Amino acid sequence: MPPTPTTSSQAAAVLSGPGLLQIQRRGRPTPGAGEVLVKVHSVGICGSDTAYFNGTAAYTVQEPFVMGHEASGTVAELGPGVSGPAEGTAVALVPSLSCGSCEQCSSGFDNLCRQTRYLGSAAVNPHRDGALQEYLILPASHVLPLPEGISLAEGALLEPMAVALHAARKTAVADASVLVVGGGAIGQLTALAARALGAATVTVADVSSRRARTAVEHGADNGLTTAELAAHLAGGGNFDVVFDASGHPAGVEAALKAARPGSGRVVLVGNLPAGSGISFKHISQSESWVTSTLRFAGGLAPALDFLLEHRLDISWLVEQTVPFGEILGAFAAPAAGEAPLKVHIHFTENTSSPTTTSKRTQ
Known part of the structure; x- marks a missing residue:
């Protein structure tokens, strides 16, 4: 009413x-x-x-x-x-x-x-x-x-922080090499959460070199443009855990390619445009574990507690x-x-x- x-x-x-x-x-x-x-x-x-x-x-x-x-x-x-x-x-x-x-x-x-x-x-x-x-x-x-x-x-x-924290807690990131595809607000916060949760290394990739640099300025180990990420993957580089926060089909494809064959884990965070699909071949060829997130559970208190506990700005x-x-x-x-x-x-x-x-x- x-x-x-x-x-x-x-x-x-x-x-x-x-x-x-x-x-x-x-x-x-x-x-x-x-x-x-x-x-x-x-x-x-x-x-x-x-x-x-x-x-x-x-x-x-x-x-x-x-x-x-x-x-x-x-x-x-x-x-x-x-x-x-x-x-x-x-x-x-x-x-x-x-x-x-x-x-x-x-x-x-x-x-x-x-x-x-x-x-x-x-x-x-x-x-x-x-x-x-x-x-x-x-x-x-x-x-x-x-x-x-x-x-x-x-x-x-706190709402985007809750989205990012929910994603970062979807799979174990402690001691893992982590890639975040997409350096927008959710991607930046996911990188921040993964770092606080004990990731061994955190890399953020984005079409924008500025956003990639911004991630490094705020705690990520590496920032790559999408071209640099493609070259890294072509050279055999992979990651233990990959988050797609781009919300773009090309970003999802890059995320699937980046997962380590046999043990890689991919979490899809970004919302794809209506009608978009993902390429199954990159999942089957590397036997990746792939999941997704929808917003967050438990309200905003977990995000606030996380910020206070880790003293994050x-x-x-x-x-x-x-x-x-x-x-x-x-x-x-x-x-x-x-x-x-x-x-x-x-x-x-x-x-x-x-x-x-x-x-x-x-």
Whole structure:
């Protein structure tokens, strides 16, 4: 049942079709029993958000909805029966809402629940609105208080960190030679997690030499361009564990080729475009062990605990911050150079403004 709006209003970025993004005025909702109202602070733009905007996502946008699932904010109001967290508490938003009672949920695989409704997702009907709005209601169980020393920007990075950590824990990486194909945000975080989990060596490969170098600057042993990786593999080089975080068929093929014959393990993390396939011959010819991941299980607390335990800094991933009122800039192709690792949409006190319409220009 949708929340009941109050007389107050808020701004929300509403996507109604490819390239059609509008900042609209909506009623500000009131939290019900067991819920909290969060004032949104930072929202990360994910590849899935970009795919929705570009019309290339696996799920078609069938009705106007609000994107955004990597988010943080502060508690603005508690619903009836909720004792905390207290108003004003900085929190990360847990985006995955599973049923909690099916076989998957009961077995610790809540990420595989068939009833999951993810923030900012068009995979369900009706679509579930996400965090690209000033205020958002969540179950009280789905806000994670941030300890002192963890910024709201870092709080909005906990979702991709959880994805990467779930992938890195999918198979044993301790004392293994690890390759991460794809140096985007998830690839960088997967490399960081593998290093913290005891990998012998960590190599990151990307089409971008800058992203490959960035990985080395933040703990990877080696950074390779895709051409350099191809030459390395042609010379007989292989890896014990390979993660594909590229989300591209060519990246998956490179990952499968890179696994050590007979004992190599491959974890597919990136989301391939709809209709993409993988080459089975590279699996059969090397008898590789291949698996995949879907988001993460257990909420965001494991990712936060991991950061605190290993004293990891991930704030450097945010290479661009865009005011909410200029949100279209977060989806525009860069005029020069390459896209930032992570773009954050930032809500300010004066976010509220007259209704504006943004439309992609061809």
